Amino acid sequence: MARPDTAPPVPTDAPAPDVLPGLLTGTADREAVATDRSGYRPASLPDGVVRATRVEDVVDTLRWATAHRVPVVPRGAGSGLAAGASAHAGEVVLDLSGMDRILEIRPADQVAVAEPGVLTGDLDAAAHEHGLFYAPDPASAAYCSIGGNIATNAGGLRCAKYGVTRESVLGLDLVLADGRRVRTGRQTVKGVAGYDLTSLVVGSEGTLAVVVGATLRLRPRPDETATLAAHFADVGTAAAAAAAITAARLQPSVLELLDEATLLAVDAARGTSLRSSGSAMLLAQCDGRGAQADIAALGAVVGRFTPHHRSTTDPVEAAGLLEARRAALPSLELTGDVFIEDVAVPRSQLAAAVEGIAAISARTGVRIATVAHAGDGNLHPIVVVPRGESVTEGPAWEAAGAVFTLALGLGGTLTGEHGVGILKRAWLREEVGDDSLDLQRAVKAVFDPLGILNPGKAI
Ligand SMILES: Cc1cc2nc3c(=O)[nH]c(=O)nc-3n(C[C@H](O)[C@H](O)[C@H](O)COP(=O)(O)OP(=O)(O)OC[C@H]3O[C@@H](n4cnc5c(N)ncnc54)[C@H](O)[C@@H]3O)c2cc1C
The missing domain is CATH 3.30.70.2190 (Alpha-Beta Plaits)
Structure with a gap:
């Protein structure tokens, strides 16, 4: 059975237009997509935003961006916590939240096909009607998108048992930086043909390709x-x-x-x-x-x-x-501005990590409350500062840095589920090493030789 198309194929040999149709450049439009929920405040606004509703909008945007060498920042629902969807002057935001149709649910195969802007909670609710569920359940499920979840390899409460988003993505429909459409993966639960490009794109934070459709695994409720x-x-x-x-x-x-x-x-x-x-x-x-x-x-x-x-x-x-x-974060938000950290450690090191975080808080005088997905060793130390104070600079950020160093020292990682984005990029080399980072940058260059897809993020 052929995978259903999200849109008819678009010819890619026509010249790219000089002016990008649908580019919104009003200040309010640009302000609305300037950053995410991380607390990061970009020093400038992006040049414009395209609100895609069809695959053709994505193809047109990327062909135009390639022709004119304009960096493009893909954006889902903007709930990210690593500044991955933040955008600056000289960049154009590609907002995918309007591509929000669930195209198909096939109960017999326990599979759903969805556009990237579908809200995670809506997909789960639609699966419930068939006695199924969509396992990845970030605490933001009511207001984050499937495309953003795929791009960040999002986790959630249930991933202690069911794994992170990658475990639920069978195949992807992508638009590459030059506007070509590519399909990866499969509709079957098993399959090993070729390199696993689906897994490579999952977690790539919008730096390799734009997700315009996904074939997702559902499970019995x-x-x-x-x-x-x-x-x-x-x-x-x-x-x-x-x-x-x-x-x-x-x-x-x-x-x-x-x-x-x-x-x-x-x-x-x-x-x-x-x-x-x-x-x-x-x-x-x-x-x-x-x-x-x-x-x-x-x-x-x-x-x-x-x-x-x-x-x-x-x-x-x-x-x-x-x-x-569920009340933890909203309750802490009532007490000040927050930055939600996201380190993970081997589960045997959980006690050492929580005690180390408490010691950092005591030493620096920065308030840090910790909630953790303890089942998979993923801690969310929540840095709380007085209203209006920056969480991504000064003492709060120094305390966050000490938490990163602690996690790495315990054999852990900078990010269990939120991604590297802008905020943790300075620490990535320390975690993965020179050779791995060089390899990752070489992979990026194959997908995006001009470096126009979400530059300055993730790697
Ligand atoms: C209160 C709160 C609780 C949260 N709880 C969790 C949690 O439990 N687990 C968890 O993992 N996260 C959590 N998050 C973080 C956030 O919701 C996730 O990172 C989510 O996956 C982001 O989805 P989004 O649609 O908002 O993406 P955005 O913030 O818009 O973008 C995130 C990244 O994905 C890229 N991107 C978005 N859409 C596409 C696309 N279609 N193609 C290519 N790249 C794309 C962007 O460029 C960016 O790099 C929480 C956030 C908040 C505010």
């Missing part, structure tokens, strides 16, 4: 879930319990950690009293037919670290328990 909440005397013990759950070969679908600063912020915002039960909290969920037995086994492991834990199979009560995690 689990019919049972069981949820556990546990309170600990200190965050190091909570992290040690999370590591023990992994070491016991248990596989929760959700395993989240909240530290004391986070619990205090949630209590202040929501009128709860989570902190009174302990200075750190773990939330776990197991799904599938063995969910109840799994949560009981998980409770037994947690019981070695704290007597204060309870579990439920009631979905309403479970939603209440998980609400603390």
